[in-house]
Amino acid sequence: MKKNGWIPTVCYQCKAECAILVRLEDGCIKEIRGNPKARGKACVKGMAGISLEYDKDRLTRPLKRTGKRGEGKFEPISWDEALNIITDKLKSLKDRGEAHKLTANFFPHSITDPKWRFLDAYGGFINTALPHCDSGKIVACIKTMGGVPNHHIPPAWFTVPKDGIMIMSGRHAFGGLDDASAPGHILDAKARGAKLVVLDPIFTADAAKADWWIPIKPAGDTAFFLGMIQHIIANDLYNKKFIDKWVREGDFNKLKNYIEDKTPEAMSKICDVPAADIKKLATECAKAPSVGVDSFKGIMLGQALDFGHAWTIFLAVTGNIDNPGGQPLPDLTPMTPVEPVPVGPDLNELGWHRTGKDKESFSNYSFIMEPTWYQAQAIKNGDLKVLINSEANPALTEMGHKEWRDAVCMVDDNDEYKLELLVSYEIMLSETSKYADLVLPDKSYFERWELLYMPWWYNFGKGVLLRQPVVEAPGKCRHSNEIFIELGKRLVPEYFTFKDDVEYYDIQLAGLGLSVKKLQDMGGLWSPRTMGFRKYEKNGGFGTPSGKLHLYWEDLEGVNQAMPRPGLAPEYEVNIDKYPFILISYRTIFHAGAGQWTHNNPQLRDTVSGFFENPVLINKSAATKLNIKDGDNVTMSSRTGQIKCKAKLTERIRPDCVGLVHGFGSTVGRTATMGQGVSDNILIPDSGSTLDWQDVVGGESHVSTRVRIEK
Ligand SMILES: Nc1nc2c(c(=O)[nH]1)N[C@H]1C(S)=C(S)[C@@H](COP(=O)(O)OP(=O)(O)OC[C@H]3O[C@@H](n4cnc5c(=O)[nH]c(N)nc54)[C@H](O)[C@@H]3O)O[C@H]1N2
Ligand SMILES: Nc1nc2c(c(=O)[nH]1)N[C@H]1C(S)=C(S)[C@@H](COP(=O)(O)OP(=O)(O)OC[C@H]3O[C@@H](n4cnc5c(=O)[nH]c(N)nc54)[C@H](O)[C@@H]3O)O[C@H]1N2
Ligand code: SF4
Ligand SMILES: [Mo]
Numbered sequence: 272m273k274k275n276g277w278i279p280t281v282c283y284q285c286k287a288e289c290a291i292l293v294r295l296e297d298g299c300i301k302e303i304r305g306n307p308k309a310r311g312k313a314c315v316k317g318m319a320g321i322s323l324e325y326d327k328d329r330l331t332r333p334l335k336r337t338g339k340r341g342e343g344k345f346e347p348i349s350w351d352e353a354l355n356i357i358t359d360k361l362k363s364l365k366d367r368g369e370a371h372k373l374t375a376n377f378f379p380h381s382i383t384d385p386k387w388r389f390l391d392a393y394g395g396f397i398n399t400a401l402p403h404c405d406s407g408k409i410v411a412c413i414k415t416m417g418g419v420p421n422h423h424i425p426p427a428w429f430t431v432p433k434d435g436i437m438i439m440s441g442r443h444a445f446g447g448l449d450d451a452s453a454p455g456h457i458l459d460a461k462a463r464g465a466k467l468v469v470l471d472p473i474f475t476a477d478a479a480k481a482d483w484w485i486p487i488k489p490a491g492d493t494a495f496f497l498g499m500i501q502h503i504i505a506n507d508l509y510n511k512k513f514i515d516k517w518v519r520e521g522d523f524n525k526l527k528n529y530i531e532d533k534t535p536e537a538m539s540k541i542c543d544v545p546a547a548d549i550k551k552l553a554t555e556c557a558k559a560p561s562v563g564v565d566s567f568k569g570i571m572l573g574q575a576l577d578f579g580h581a582w583t584i585f586l587a588v589t590g591n592i593d594n595p596g597g598q599p600l601p602d603l604t605p606m607t608p609v610e611p612v613p614v615g616p617d618l619n620e621l622g623w624h625r626t627g628k629d630k631e632s633f634s635n636y637s638f639i640m641e642p643t644w645y646q647a648q649a650i651k652n653g654d655l656k657v658l659i660n661s662e663a664n665p666a667l668t669e670m671g672h673k674e675w676r677d678a679v680c681m682v683d684d685n686d687e688y689k690l691e692l693l694v695s696y697e698i699m700l701s702e703t704s705k706y707a708d709l710v711l712p713d714k715s716y717f718e719r720w721e722l723l724y725m726p727w728w729y730n731f732g733k734g735v736l737l738r739q740p741v742v743e744a745p746g747k748c749r750h751s752n753e754i755f756i757e758l759g760k761r762l763v764p765e766y767f768t769f770k771d772d773v774e775y776y777d778i779q780l781a782g783l784g785l786s787v788k789k790l791q792d793m794g795g796l797w798s799p800r801t802m803g804f805r806k807y808e809k810n811g812g813f814g815t816p817s818g819k820l821h822l823y824w825e826d827l828e829g830v831n832q833a834m835p836r837p838g839l840a841p842e843y844e845v846n847i848d849k850y851p852f853i854l855i856s857y858r859t860i861f862h863a864g865a866g867q868w869t870h871n872n873p874q875l876r877d878t879v880s881g882f883f884e885n886p887v888l889i890n891k892s893a894a895t896k897l898n899i900k901d902g903d904n905v906t907m908s909s910r911t912g913q914i915k916c917k918a919k920l921t922e923r924i925r926p927d928c929v930g931l932v933h934g935f936g937s938t939v940g941r942t943a944t945m946g947q948g949v950s951d952n953i954l955i956p957d958s959g960s961t962l963d964w965q966d967v968v969g970g971e972s973h974v975s976t977r978v979r980i981e982k
Contacts, residue, residue: 272740274298279306279795281723281738282451283716284316284323285863286378288723289451290730290796291317293741300324300717300742305451309796310429310730314451315860319874323715324742328699328871328940330712331746340680340688343705343939350747353709354754357659358761360692361393364657365762370394371616372656374646376663377751380723380738383606385775386661389755392613392766405567407575408582415583415821416592417814418600425449425729426563427802428456430595433464435561437596438552440492440582441569445476447858449567450729465596466559468552470495470544471569472855473888473930474923483552486925489853489975491542492570494837496581498538498546499553501530503588508557510590517807518587519819526584526822529834541837561596562589568857580824580835587820593805600813602803604724604733607782609775613766647671647678650690661696661713661751666703667936667950668865670911671957679706696751700939701867713751718744720787721752722776734798735780737790842956842977850909850977852893855924856933856951864934865950871940884947886917888930889980894920899982907931909978912953918980929980954978 275295282291282303290309294302300321305312333353338344364370373395377386390396412418425444431437437457445454458480461467469481470492478484487495503509504527514523535546535553542549556562564585570578591597646665649655658679665675681689695707704710721738752772759767769775777786785797812818824833843853861882862869875881887907889899899905901920906913907929916931924930936950937943955976 272298272743278739278741279308279737280741281716281721281736281795282313282317282320283738284320284868285448287448287450288380288736289313289317290736293717295741298742306794306796308794309736309798310452312451312455314448316863316869316872316875317451319869319872320717322872322874323698323868324717326699326871328867329715329745329748330697330699330710331748332712333747334710336708340693340706340708341676343700345710348709350749353711354757354761356709357692357694357758360657361758361762364691365394369656371396372654373659374649374655374657375659375661376665377661378663379725380721381725383609383779385752385759385772386755388609388613388766389759389763391615392759392763394616396616405570405575405579407570407577407579408566409579410576411579411583414824415580415587415815416600417816417821424599424601425453425565426597427595427599427729427732428453428460428563430802430804431460431463431465431563432560432596434559435460435465435563435596436468436556436559437465438468438470438556438562438564439477439481440470440487440495440564440566442565442567443471443475443477443569443857444565445480446860447567448860452730466555472853472925472928473857475857476860485544485548485552488541488543488839488925489855489928490570490574490839490843491544492566493574493578493581493835494533494538494541494839495544495549496578496585497530497533497835497837498535498542498549499556500526500581500585500588501533501538502535502550502553503557504530505534506554508554509588510557513590514588517592517813517820519815519817519821519823522820522822526588526834533837538837541839556585556589561594562586562591563596563598574836574838574840576832577835577837580832583820584822584835587822592820593807595802595804599732599802599804600806602733602806604735605782606724606735606779609769609778611766613763647674650678650681653689655690657692657694658690659694659696660703660707664701664703664865664867666706667701667952669957670952670955672952673912674957676706696754697867699867699871702865702937702939705939711751711754712746712748714740714744714748717741718748719750719752720772720776722779722787731796731798731800732802734796734800735783735785735790737787737795739791739795842975846910846977850979851927852929852978852980853927854907854909854951854954854976854978855928855930856955856975857930858934859932862932862934865936865952866934867937867940867943870934870937870943870946873942876942876946882932884917885932885935885949886919887980888919888921888924890924890926890928891920891922893926894918897980897982899980903982906981907954907978908981909954909956909976911956914949914953916949928975929978 277292282289290306290311292306303318332347334345335348467481468483469478470485470487535549539546586592593600693707694709695704696711696713697704718740723736773787807813815821859882861875869875903918905918931951935948
């Protein structure tokens with residue numbers, strides 16, 4: 272390991288995973304910046320990674336619970352003892368024919384992440400954070416364009432031509448970074464003569480840079496896009512050549528019939544944007560050389576799947592699929608399979624851990640991985656027996672976290688926990704680890720090997736990035752991948768014949784003529800550096816069954832979703848008098864998720880240069896009516912909970928909305944508990960216990976909930 276100089280690796284202060292350079296002095300990290308070779312930039316969190324690495328709260332040895340779940344009392348144990356406990360439990364689970372009752376929460380850094388391999392080989396169930404973000408778009412991408420399941424492929428803003436249009440619809444790209452270089456690319460495109468349009472109930476940093484801010488009503492985005500599509504079709508502004516060649520026969524006519532009455536005037540009533548504005552943007556988009564639409568969390572409460580559908584139709588009628596400045600389709604890096612390739616369990620047969628009255632209708636959606644909050648239901652039902660948590664914080668991160676906490680503490684008639692084993696892999700203790708039977712100390716992203724080759728690496732199209740150790744791990748930390756490989760060797764050895772993680776990656780890289788060592792020598796990055804636009808032309812069509820775009824989803828006729836529905840989510844239509852405001856939770860550039868990592872970071876939690884607390888944003892006119900002044904203490908209640916916080920009056924939010932930064936409220940960690948702030952998730956209802964309708968719209972209500980504010 273080098274002791275001095277700049278080393279290329281990959282940041283993991285948030286899920287964007289940007290390419291960075293780390294400067295070492297005598298083996299100590301002194302500076303972090305973006306890796307220019309990968310067009311990388313480091314944001315404020317990325318640069319503050321030094322404080323994470325040397326945090327006094329870092330875990331350094333395995334811990335075993337001594338008190339009750341939730342008390343957070345532990346004693347140190349050896350790795351051997353910890354691994355024996357896990358192996359014994361997993362052996363007995365498999366012997367009972369219940370291997371699929373193991374779930375692992377983790378963030379897959381690649382689709383053949385060793386953790387995922389273990390789950391497939393053992394027969395367990397993966398649960399990732401991914402569906403929270405944009406499952407509506409993922410499913411739509413598969414259904415309409417036959418795209419590969421993909422977390423998020425933002426338009427490649429660095430390819431936007433002059434006069435191209437960039438639309439942010441429920442996307443806060445300057446705060447919820449998907450790549451720290453994206454804001455710079457957006458501004459560069461603007462400087463080239465492209466236009467930025469932001470649809471957001473809050474005047475965000477993006478809105479401040481925009482040519483046009485449209486303060487849309489929350490969940491109005493589907494209606495807004497349908498209004499634009501109607502205008503484009505009714506006025507013959509659509510891309511006829513593209514549609515004739517690439518849309519499945521009959522679909523465009525079905526769309527034409529369906530869209531006839533979705534006029535900008537009609538849609539305006541739903542989304543609260545003047546019809547003239549809908550028409551203006553529609554006309555501009557039809558004429559522009561390219562239009563890219565980025566949307567993410569903001570569309571998740573509205574009928575997320577309906578929005579995703581409207582989004583793909585809009586791209587199709589304007590001819591903006593897989594073109595520069597439009598929506599790229601993924602291009603998978605051809606990694607070599609590691610034989611024998613394990614086949615995961617058939618969850619349709621064994622049963623997803625879905626519960627509730629809409630369990631059956633979920634099969635319609637072909638691809639939505641189970642969000643964390645369903646774990647609570649699965650534990651109650653006896654469908655989840657062992658949970659291994661890593662790189663996630665379900666006790667805090669989600670609405671429904673209270674149900675999750677109750678469920679993991681639930682006992683059966685013999686006074687045994689219904690969830691038989693809960694293991695949490697951590698860098699530092701978290702809200703979740705307080706409930707764990709075993710807490711395992713992970714290596715930080717500065718201390719471990721990892722191969723990243725998912726197709727959404729925004730900056731260079733397909734490629735491979737290497738995360739490599741730049742410093743030694745403290746104490747007895749071991750990376751979760753090493754441990755899952757070890758568990759694999761113990762439980763399903765036929766799939767784990769390679770020596771370790773590095774040898775596993777070497778096999779995967781062989782087909783590209785690479786190895787970990789070679790990649791290291793090349794500066795940690797391999798990429799042909801092409802986005803590979805209009806791949807459907809070369810590949811003879813799209814990945815759909817017909818090879819054409821499917822605008823009409825006949826398989827969802829039964830649930831009335833063959834075409835996107837413009838209506839607002841049911842949550843908006845009830846309890847308006849009692850809860851007059853819509854709560855919007857959003858991100859700040861200083862913090863990531865509800866994780867310990869940034870909230871416990873003194874640089875990011877600093878009162879002057881960081882983000883210390885999360886007051887509720889209220890529009891001045893609305894606050895005046897309630898006699899609330901700037902800085903007043905207020906209570907905010909929803910039908911599921913109540914919080915107390917400070918009020919911050921501003922003009923920068925719609926008067927019918929209030930805003931709260933997501934991710935606060937941790938009760939562990941020296942710095943995390945010093946700062947102030949409240950968790951938005953106390954207020955947000957979850958579908959497991961409160962919102963019956965959510966399963967059938969494919970959305971999740973992180974973004975907005977009805978609330979009341981009182982002084
Ligand atoms: N700094 C930071 N960066 C992150 C993360 C982080 O935690 N911190 N997390 C990463 C992850 S996992 C994700 S999923 C992404 C999320 O990235 P984003 O989705 O861009 O993040 P949010 O800030 O939650 O953005 C939601 C935006 O939508 C707006 N909004 C809310 N409701 C509506 C609506 O109905 N319509 C419209 N048009 N707008 C609406 C909000 O005001 C807010 O500006 O960020 C990633 N990057
Ligand atoms: N109200 C509301 N709720 C939301 C959202 C929202 O916008 N509003 N956003 C949702 C979204 S899009 C997502 S993706 C989820 C994310 O939710 P989670 O997937 O739970 O992610 P985080 O909250 O960031 O928690 C990550 C955890 O991993 C730990 N960690 C960090 N680095 C490492 C590491 O190297 N190894 C290990 N073992 N652990 C590590 C952190 O300390 C932290 O405890 O939250 C969802 N919840
Ligand atoms: S956006 Fe910032 S914190 Fe997230 S990976 Fe990139 S540099 Fe790191
Ligand atoms: Mo996310």
